[in-house]
Amino acid sequence: MSAKGWAATPKHAAYDVVIVGGAMYGASVSWWLSGMPDFRGRILVIERDPAYNFASTSHTNSSIRQQYSQAINVEISRFGAEFIHNFKDFMGGDERVPPIVLQSFGYLYLADTPAFAEALKAAQAVQAACGAATRFWSVNEIAEAYPFYNLDGILGGNHNLVNEGYFDGATIFDWFKRSGRERGVEYIHNEAVAMTLNAAGTRVESVTLKSGETVGCGQVVNASGPRAVLTARMAGIEIPVEPRKRFTFIFDTEKPLDRALPLTIDPSGVHMRSDGRYYMCGCPPDDDHAVDYTDFDMDHAIWEEKIWPAVATRVPQFEAVKVVNSWVGHYAYNTLDQNAIVGPHPVVTNFHFVNGFSGHGLQQSPAIGRGMAEMLVFGEYRSLDLTPFAFERIAQGRLLLEKAII
Template sequence: MTQHHLSDKTNMFDVVIIGGAMMGSSAAWFLSHHPEFDGRILVIERDLTYSFCSTSHTHSCVRQQYANALNIKIAQFAVEMVRNFKHHMKDLAAPDIALDSFGYMYLAQSDGFAKQLQRQQQLQASLGAGTQIMTTEEIARHYPFYNLEDIILGSHNRRDEGYFDGAGIFDWWRRAASKRGVVYRQDQVVALDHARGRVTAVHLASGDQVVPGVVINAAGPRASEVAAMAGFDLPVEPRRRFSFVFSAQTPMTQSLPLTIDPTGVHFLRHGAYFLAGCVPDHDVAVAPDNFEMDLHIWQDKVWPALAHRVPAFEAIKVEREWVGHYAYNVLDANAVIGPHPDMPNYYFMNGFSGHGLQQSPAMGRGIAEHIVSGTYQTLDLSAFGFDRILKQTPLLETAII
């Protein structure tokens, strides 16, 4: 990747993106390739190895099983881009992006959740998703390895839902944006000057200063720190999520959907291994550099849930585990995107919780459109605006993993 130093050039940039991982690089790619944008873009990234960001700890899956029409359309755009990546990148050298549609399987144990899944299925199907409600007999026929004694029904979609190669997209966006002249610089934004409703300067840990036209906060779990630099209270906090790769003594020959168990534990196949994750019972904000593992979660929560749901998982072995952070929006676990209503050159691109990888294409496209034209042109993302944070009106999305 080409790196320039601000001292080499003028310190004025039309767009300064704070954070260069999945969201920052999506914004950089879409803006630098927008036919009506010819400005200078600077991405400031505190760690160009990306070792600690959410993007490097993701499971990289996409689903259409949401309860909100906008989230469904956002995921559908991700799949459309994955399937036609070369076309979207306008470059035959762009890679083919893998998509493994094993589908998600939500299992309902209570009447209330079963009804919720049925309502969601109707909405998803009305938007073209392939979600189907399955009786326990149907599930058992297709996936005989489950223990379904406490299950009422399942919701499953094997079309355009499963794993996708998000890392491949991230890599391409960075490279293609750099080729178009986007400057990636390793440094940390430590302060913002603002006056009369505008950000006027970006201060870096190195001591340099940048004068921005527009600033985009794409700082992931550190988003609220960067919001506070402009005087904004953004309810996005780092929450630990625990992932466990395990092997099973008994081989599984059938395909395994990404299963969301009623306990909240979810699991999927990961090559020759399996991958499980869950929301911890004590789910609190942590420092953004806190990656402490809690092995009790495996012992007390994940393994018992796996062994109950799939008896063949009685004999399994943890091969590897990691801790990553959700940038968790406490108000409604959904995205916050667009300009601040009182500071139009400050854009949010935050709060994606557990679905940011699949939302990055729609978010990058949307923010580029908004910066260029002042409105969203393709998919209206204004429901995700900061207004709802100010008014404390959550955007309903019950299907959060």
């Protein structure tokens, strides 16, 4: 045995589907796939870090929003909210499964320039057309709803209190794994280190493990998070995905607010929200570049020099605060257009992507996992059309630009 409860050696010499990566996407895809009546095959999930110490899943802020600039992302999050609200039903009514509460304290994007305000209005129109409850608010409307803000320099903002906020993504992840295993999904503690293609270079025939074994495969799914490019290169494929650092701080305040703080995206790039009796905030570094896959070093100066000044300026009650926790996570950042890459490769046709989510992977995992399972079984999407995320746009340099990235 390897890590507790994890075998290192696969039980079989070949699998119908081999998934490289067992965090949120490996778990979601395998769970959806294992529950499809038309699928009777073997599924192998290969995870190099069964404690998930370096997984983006373990460092997530576990929020969901419908405030995107691309309609497909709005639709994905609308299904995500449906999945959260009806989690036990999706899990087959299993009495062991707890309900998942979506704490809808909402999101609020603040605009400080006319161009930014117009961009928010355009995004609101897209969201409303998809059924989202987003509204563009004037400064007076924001002040009336949230009188604690200092709105100097703010021209307006987009706001939505319906199905936007925090949810317990860790419990969903645990049940994806547990339920999947009960259905026969096989997880191993190992690492994919190479892939063998057929002579024509059109299919992956086998995956070689770090321990030396080789397993045959019908389909391969790249669910490797920030390491997605390493997995793709095993099949001779390049994708524009790299690990980018994101910093999160939990703080207490001498003067708590009298109501929930929506997830507020300040024009400075800092975001903040309620987190139980505390508050959560974070931002990217000013020099937002690719980092090593194991670089989770905290830069405490970013709190003093960037985050706290922005937080205290926007909410004067936060002038006297104390950091109680902090961590660093990685975005699997798509440098082309900050959108996911999903579906099969056009040449290596049995190699599939669920990559490059650029910070919104956890909230998108129910819809993407379902869609990927449909593609693996039927060769097409049957619930929600995910073809806008296809690899072809990467090869052609054709952007599907998502402007609402935090």
